[in-house]
Amino acid sequence: MKKKMTAALTVFAVLGGMGTGVYAGSNLQEIKAFLNPGIKFKMDGQPVQLKNSSGAVVAPITYNNTTYLPVRAVSDVLGVTVNFDAAANTILLGEQTKGVSIAAGFDSSYHTKDPDKTVYKDKDYKDVHFDNGSGTRGSSFMLYPNKKYQKLYLQVAAIGDDIEDFSIIDSDTDTVLKKQNITAQEGLVTIEANIAGVSKLYVTGEVKDGSSVFIPLTTSYYQ
Structure with a gap:
């Protein structure tokens, strides 16, 4: 419509x-x-x-x-x-014909280019968000599309155990744009969210002790 x-x-x-x-x-x-x-x-x-x-x-x-x-x-x-x-x-x-990687300007305490941490299932993604912290915790970071894009395609893998309530939220309005559980058995999954008109995104999920969150920045993109 x-x-x-x-x-x-x-x-x-x-x-x-x-x-x-x-x-x-x-x-x-x-x-x-x-x-x-x-x-x-x-x-x-x-x-x-x-x-x-x-x-x-x-x-x-x-x-x-x-x-x-x-x-x-x-x-x-x-x-x-x-x-x-x-x-x-x-x-x-609407959507741009070419995707724009979220890597540019990305900032989180678990942002890394360490080759020991950027490999998932024998593929090196070079630039990733890899939360391998300890304890049961909320794993989160911010993204800043600044109203320039229609969609976000975010790749995520749960390592060890499932990620519960993985959510992409409009930070300005506290509106949940996408929410789902991610199982370790799924491997690397792509989550699509409509982000038209959104300036800031809060991305978060619940992670169990001994588990990790792997998000390749080079293959996650705005469009």
Whole structure:
């Protein structure tokens, strides 16, 4: 339903908060248009306000009997990620065609590139989160997609015993985006979560004494 709605919308602004330099060299045409703050919006029957990236309310523009909507504000309401490729002068909606590894900027106390810890089932993943701590514990770390991506594909393996209540949580709203148990017998599993519009993720799971959490950063990615 959301994809159909997105396709039906005529969009005007590219990204809220962009500087005018983004448009340098583009084929702009000057027009006379009107802000139309009288138009109201509903999403699935519920009233919503269109806002820019700074949280300010924005109004649609009417030009030649057509209403143009700011794509950033509309995509936030629909839960569709929007980015701008300046080099190609192209708006990117939804999943990106190429995945972006979560390794860049990753930080946790169990982040390691030690070859003695990055190998799982005879494959060296080079860069991993490997929690081999002691005692029954919560194993967790943060990710910062900064609203740039639609999906997260996170690879996880439970070593020794199962990981219970493995959860991917929107840290700003405390909303659980994905939750499942991971058994040691499954091997390396891929967990998919919709992260459109999410700035910060809290990833956590319950680990038993003598067990470890193995997450290869090079094969876990945003899209």
